[in-house]
Amino acid sequence: MRxxxxxxxxxxxxxxxxxxxxxxxxxxxxxxxxxxxERLGPNRVGPFGLLQVVADMIKIFTKEDWVPPFADKFSFxxxxxxxxxxxxxxxSVIPFAPGVGVIDSDIGVLFVLAMASLGAYSVMLGGLSSNxxxxxxxxxxxxxxxxxxxxxxxxxxxxxxxxxGSFNLREIVLAQSDGWFxxxxxxxxxxxxxxxxxESHRLPFDIPEAEQEIVAGxxxxxxxxxFGMFFVGEYLGVVLVSSLLVVLFFGGWLGPGFFPPxxxxxxxxxxxxxxxxxxRAAIPRPRYDQLMNYGWLFLLPLSLLNLVLTGAYILxxxxx
Amino acid sequence: xxxxxxxxxxxQCVTLxxxxxxxxxxxxxxEYPDVQPQMAARWRGRIILSRxxxxxERCVACNLCAVxxxxxxxxxxxxxxxxxxxxxxxxxxxxxxxIMCGFCEEACPTNAIxxxxxxxxxxxxxxxxVWEKEDLLINGTGKYHDYNFYxxxxxxxxxxxxxxxxxEDAPVNLRSLLP
Amino acid sequence: xxFLFYTAAIVALIATIAVIISTNVVHALVYLIISLxxxxxxxxxxxxxxxxxxxxxxxxxAIMVLFLFVxxxxxxxxxxxxxxxxxxxxxxxxxxxxxxxxxxxxMTNVLLTQDVDLRPIEVGVLEISVLLFGPWLLAVELASxxxxxxxxxxxxxxxx
Numbered sequence: 001m002r003x004x005x006x007x008x009x010x011x012x013x014x015x016x017x018x019x020x021x022x023x024x025x026x027x028x029x030x031x032x033x034x035x036x037x038e039r040l041g042p043n044r045v046g047p048f049g050l051l052q053v054v055a056d057m058i059k060i061f062t063k064e065d066w067v068p069p070f071a072d073k074f075s076f077x078x079x080x081x082x083x084x085x086x087x088x089x090x091x092s093v094i095p096f097a098p099g100v101g102v103i104d105s106d107i108g109v110l111f112v113l114a115m116a117s118l119g120a121y122s123v124m125l126g127g128l129s130s131n132x133x134x135x136x137x138x139x140x141x142x143x144x145x146x147x148x149x150x151x152x153x154x155x156x157x158x159x160x161x162x163x164x165g166s167f168n169l170r171e172i173v174l175a176q177s178d179g180w181f182x183x184x185x186x187x188x189x190x191x192x193x194x195x196x197x198x199e200s201h202r203l204p205f206d207i208p209e210a211e212q213e214i215v216a217g218x219x220x221x222x223x224x225x226x227f228g229m230f231f232v233g234e235y236l237g238v239v240l241v242s243s244l245l246v247v248l249f250f251g252g253w254l255g256p257g258f259f260p261p262x263x264x265x266x267x268x269x270x271x272x273x274x275x276x277x278x279x280r281a282a283i284p285r286p287r288y289d290q291l292m293n294y295g296w297l298f299l300l301p302l303s304l305l306n307l308v309l310t311g312a313y314i315l316x317x318x319x320x
Numbered sequence: 321x322x323x324x325x326x327x328x329x330x331x332q333c334v335t336l337x338x339x340x341x342x343x344x345x346x347x348x349x350x351e352y353p354d355v356q357p358q359m360a361a362r363w364r365g366r367i368i369l370s371r372x373x374x375x376x377e378r379c380v381a382c383n384l385c386a387v388x389x390x391x392x393x394x395x396x397x398x399x400x401x402x403x404x405x406x407x408x409x410x411x412x413x414x415x416x417x418x419i420m421c422g423f424c425e426e427a428c429p430t431n432a433i434x435x436x437x438x439x440x441x442x443x444x445x446x447x448x449x450v451w452e453k454e455d456l457l458i459n460g461t462g463k464y465h466d467y468n469f470y471x472x473x474x475x476x477x478x479x480x481x482x483x484x485x486x487x488e489d490a491p492v493n494l495r496s497l498l499p
Numbered sequence: 500x501x502f503l504f505y506t507a508a509i510v511a512l513i514a515t516i517a518v519i520i521s522t523n524v525v526h527a528l529v530y531l532i533i534s535l536x537x538x539x540x541x542x543x544x545x546x547x548x549x550x551x552x553x554x555x556x557x558x559x560x561a562i563m564v565l566f567l568f569v570x571x572x573x574x575x576x577x578x579x580x581x582x583x584x585x586x587x588x589x590x591x592x593x594x595x596x597x598x599x600x601x602x603x604x605x606m607t608n609v610l611l612t613q614d615v616d617l618r619p620i621e622v623g624v625l626e627i628s629v630l631l632f633g634p635w636l637l638a639v640e641l642a643s644x645x646x647x648x649x650x651x652x653x654x655x656x657x658x659x
Contacts, residue, residue, distance in 0.1 A: 036342050040349040075525055106623060110552035117560025121532065124567050128525060136571060143568045147561060154556075167624055190329070282339035283332060296654075298324075 011102050018091055022235040027052045029235075029277050036281040060231075065224035072129040079126035080226045083119055083233035087240055090115040094243050095170040097253040097262040108169035109161055112244065113154050116199055119237075120146040123201075123208060126230070127218035138217025141288060142208035145198055148295045153195035155303040159188040159310040160248050173252030180251040184313070187306045189249045191299055196245065198291070200237030203280040207288050242272035359437035361463075364422045366438040367413055369453065370431065370462035377457065378432035378469060381408040385424035385433050393417035394424060403478035405470065411456060415441060416449035430469040434462040500544050507540035522583040524575050528567055535559040546621040 027042065027049060034041025042049040067076055090112050092102035105111060120143060127139020161167055163184060164175035172181075182189055198205040209217030219230045246252055246268040255264030286294070350357045359365070372378050381398035399409035424433045443449050461467070476482050483490035514534035521527045535558045542551035631639050 034347075034349075036339050038342055038345050038348050040347055040351070072523070072525065074523075075529065078529065105548075107548045107552050110549070110556065114552050114555035114560060117556055117564070118536075120560070120564050121529075121567070124564065124571070125525070125529070128567070128571055140568070140571055143564055143571070147564050147568075150560070278336055278340055282335045 010100055014091060014096065014100070014102060015088070018088070018236065018239060019232070022232050022239055023053050023057065025235040025238065025273065026056055026231075028273070029280070032274060032277045033281050036278065057228075060228040061225060063224040065226060068130070068132075068221050070131045071221060072131065075125040075129035076221075077226070079122050079129065080222065080229035080233070082125070083122035084229050084236065086115045086119045086122070087233060087236040090240050091243075093169055094240075094247060095173055095252060096243075096265055097260070100262060101170070104168070104170055106166070106168050109157055109167045109172075112169075112240075113150070113157075116153065117146075117150050119199075120150075122230075122233070123218050126222065127208075130218070130221035132221050134214040134216070135218050135220045137214050138208045138210075138220070141214075142201060142218055145201065145205065145207060145291065148292060149195040149198035152191055152295060152299045152303050153199060155300075155307055156188040156191035156195060157248065158307050159185045162307070162310050162314055169247050169252075173247055173254065176251040177254060180249065180254075182249045185249060185306075185310070187302065188310075189245070191303045191306070192248070193245065194299065196241035197276070197279065198295075200234060200241055202234065202238060202276055204283040204285050205291060206285065207291060210285060238273055238276050239269070242269045242276065245272050359439070361437065363437040363439075364420045364425075364435040366415075366436050366441050367418065367424065367451075367456065368434055368436055368458045368462065369411060369456045370434055370458060370460060370464075372468040372470070373461055373466065374468065375459075376405070376470075377407050378430045379408050379411065380406040380430055380432070380469065381411075382406075382429060384427040384429065388423040388427035390421060390423065391417045391419055404475065405477050408453060411453040412450060413456060414450045416446055431462070431464045431467050436462075504541060504544040507537040507544060510534075511537035511541065520587070522580045522587070524570055524579065524583075525567070528563065528570065531566075532559050532563050535563065549622065549624045549627050 030052070031041040031043075031049065033039075042052040045051040045055050067073055093105050093108035093111050095101045095104075123142040123146070124139045127135040127137075127142065130136070160172060160181050163181060164172040166172060166175070175181075194205075201208050209219065214220075219227055222230060243265070246265060250268050253261035253265040255261070255267075259267075370378050379396075381396055383396065383398070386392070386394040386396060393414040394412070395414075396411040397409040398406060400406055420435065422435050425435050428434075441449075470477055470480065470485075472486050474482060474485055474488055511534050514530045514537060517530040518527045518534060521530060536555060539551040539554040539559065542548075542554055
C-alpha cells in the first residue's frame with residue numbers, strides 16, 4: 001500500500017489525525033486561554049494535563065444521552081451528525097502535502113463552500129427541533145449569520161481563484177510557488193478570516209451560542225455525545241478554516257526547506273489555530289445587528305472591490 | 321475611510337498584541353493543594369472563641385453576635401457561675417449557614433468571637449458543619465493579646481471587688497460626708 | 500458512474516415522495532434538501548461537477564436555509580400537522596397526479612421513440628465560463644443587473 005492521494009492509508013491517516021487534533025484542541029484551547037489570561041489551565045490529569053482530553057471524552061460518552069420529550073425527535077437526532085459529516089467531508093479536498101490528500105478535485109473550492117453552506121442545517125435543525133426559545137433564538141441568529149457570511153467567504157476566495165486560474169486547491173498551492181497569495185490578496189485574506197470565524201461561529205462571532213444572552217443557543221437542550229458532536233464539530237471547523245487559510249493564502253505545504261512539506265503545513269495551520277484561540281481570549285463579542293451591518297455594508301462592498309481590482313490586475317498583467 | 325480602518329482593524333490588532341504579551345507574564349494561579357496560599361491576617365474565615373490572658377473564656381453571653389448575624393447561624397444560652405462571671409452554657413455556630421461576614425466580630429464587646437484566616441472546613445455530612453463550643457473555643461487570645469474584659473469592666477467577680485478594675489476609681493462611699 | 504446515477508435517482512425519488520406525503524413541515528424540508536442533494540449527485544454523475552456544486556450551494560445551501568428560516572418564524576404546531584393530514588385525501592391529489600402522469604407518458608414516449616444521445620460529457624468549469632462570458636455575455640449581464648436591482652430594493656425595504 002503506497003502513500004498517495006486517495007489511497008486507503010492516506011484517507012485513514014487523515015481521518016484519524018483530524019479527529020484526534022480536533023479533540024486535542026479542547027485541551028490546547030484551555031491551556032492557551034490560561035496562558036493569555038495569566039492562569040494555568042488544566043494541568044492535573046497526566047503530564048501537562050494532556051490526558052484531560054481522555055477524561056473529557058470518558059465523561060461525555062458516559063453521560064445520559066437525553067432527548068427531551070417536547071423535542072422533534074427526527075430532526076433532533078439528525079442535527080448533530082450533520083456538522084461532523086459535513087466538515088469531515090470538507091477535509092477530503094484539502095491538499096495536506098504532495099501525495100497526502102483524499103481527492104484531487106477540480107472543484108475543490110466550490111466543494112468546501114457547498115459543505116459550509118450545508119453546515120448551517122445542523123445548527124438550524126438542532127435549534128428548531130429543541131422546541132426551546134433560547135435554542136430557537138440561537139438558530140435564528142445562526143441562520144442569518146451563516147447565510148450572510150457565506151457570501152463574503154465565497155467572494156473573498158474568488159480573488160485567489162482568479163490569480164491561480166483554478167478551483168483545484170492543489171493547483172492553487174502550486175500557483176503560489178513564486179509568492180504566497182497573502183501579498184496580492186491581503187484584503188481577501190482579512191475578509192476570509194473574518195468570514196471563517198463567523199462560519200465556524202467561534203468567538204468573537206459566537207452570537208448563535210452567546211452564553212451570556214441565550215444560555216447555550218442552539219445546543220441548549222443537547223447532552224451527552226450529541227452535544228459532544230457539536231463541540232468537536234466546532235473544533236473541526238477551526239482546523240478546517242485554519243488549513244484553508246494556509247492553503248489559499250500561505251502557500252500550503254510550500255516552505256523554505258528545512259522540513260518536509262507536511263511539517264510546514266502543520267506548522268502554519270497550528271499558527272492559525274493559535275490565532276483563533278487568541279481572538280477568543282482578546283476580542284469581545286459584537287452585537288447581533290452590528291455583525292450583520294458590518295457584513296453587508298462593509299465586507300460585501302470591500303470583497304466586491306477586491307475582486308474587481310484583482311481582475312483588473314490580471315488583465316493588466318496579460319497586457320490586454 | 322482611513323479612520324474607519326484604524327478604528328476597526330487597528331484597535332483590534334492592538335488588543336490582540338496586548339493580550340498576546342500576557343503570555344510572558346507570571347501566572348496568578350496558586351496551585352492550592354500543593355502550595356498553601358498566603359492568607360491575609362484579617363481574612364474572614366473560620367470563627368473561633370478566644371480566651372482572655374488569664375485563660376478564662378472571654379464570651380459573656382451577651383447575645384450581640386447572634387443579633388448581628390444576618391443569617392441567624394449563631395445560637396447560645398447564657399449561664400452564670402458562682403463567681404458571678406457570665407458565660408455561654410452552649411455556643412453553636414452552624415457553618416453551613418455562615419456567610420463569613422464578620423458582623424459578629426464587630427458586634428462583640430469582649431473580643432471573644434473572632435474570624436481566622438483558615439478556610440479548609442469542608443465536610444461530607446451537613447450536620448458536621450454545626451460546631452459546638454468545645455470545637456470553637458481555642459486556648460489563646462486570638463488577635464488581641466492584652467485585652468481582658470473583667471479586668472476593665474466594673475463588674476464584681478471573685479478575686480476582684482468593685483473599684484479594683486484597671487483605671488477604675490474606688491466606689492464613692494454614699495454614707496460619708498467627706499469629699 | 501451508472502451505479503451512482505441510479506442510486507442517486509432512487510434516493511431523489513423516495514425523498515421527493517416523502518416531501519409530498521410528510522405532514523411535518525420541517526421533515527418535508529429535510530427531505531427536500533436530500534432530494535436536491537441527490538439531484539446534485541446526478542449532475543455529478545452526468546459529468547457536470549460545476550452544476551452539481553452550484554446545485555448544492557445555491558439550492559440546498561442557500562434557498563432551503565431561507566425556507567427553514569421562514570418555518571422558524573411561523574410557529575407551526577400540531578394544528579398545522581392535522582390540517583396537512585386532512586389535505587391528504589385522494590380527491591385532492593388525484594388531479595395533479597393525472598396531469599403528471601400525462602407528462603411522464605410524454606417523456607417516456609420521447610425517450611423511447613427518438614434516439615437521444617445520453618452519454619455523459621465532461622463539462623468543466625472552464626467550458627462553462629467560456630460559454631457564459633462569450634456568446635451569452637448579454638444574458639449574464641442582464642441577470643446580474645436584475646439581481647443588483649433586487650439587492651438594492653431589499654436593502655431599501657430593510658432600511659425603512
